[in-house]
Amino acid sequence: QVQLVQSGAEVKKPGSSVKVSCKASGGAFSSYTISWVRQAPGQGLEWMGRITPTFVTTNYAQRFQGRVTITADESTSTAYMELSSLRSEDTAVYYCTRDRGSSRWFDPWGQGTLVTVSS
């Protein structure tokens, strides 16, 4: 049973960067495709990007291009999402989740990491 455990809440200043981790257990990490999804307070789910098996390629949503970097460390079974040039609108809960199947659904999900951007 795959489990994803994320790092704790962060408070950041506008203009700074945040790096959130997602540690996987219970499966072959190098075979995973991991996506990151965020949810602003009271808002819906928004896909940010993903990293593919063997961590060879990444794919980012257009609105985050240039600001988000997704990486993975196979030795620790951990994926990372770094978001730079933070602004107040980036205040949200950030989730990691595993892509499944040829039609790409998400299961399971990490518990979420709250990132608060405030001066």
Added chain:
Amino acid sequence: SYVLTQPPSVSVAPGQTARITCEGNNIGSKSVHWYQQKPGQAPVLVVYDDSDRPSGIPERFSGSNSGNTATLTISTVEAGDEADYYCQVWDSSSDHYVFGTGTKVTVL
């Protein structure tokens, strides 16, 4: 970019049937997945590939997809089904993932 539209809210009495729609251009040609999210919790997959259920999800949750509308149906609704529900597709043309706008289900 591909857009998925859901009604903001659906209200249903206990024991009745809730139907949540997800509208998108020719969505019937795509595979649709559905998630349940309760307050303060991560989303949980309840239906994938239009109508398949992950293990542990009750048979009361079912899905269908045709034309421009996909539907999640919750039969014999219980108080514990009160949550936000999101549809999702993978748009192969852009290789991006799209979520619906979300529907809040209220059990009266």
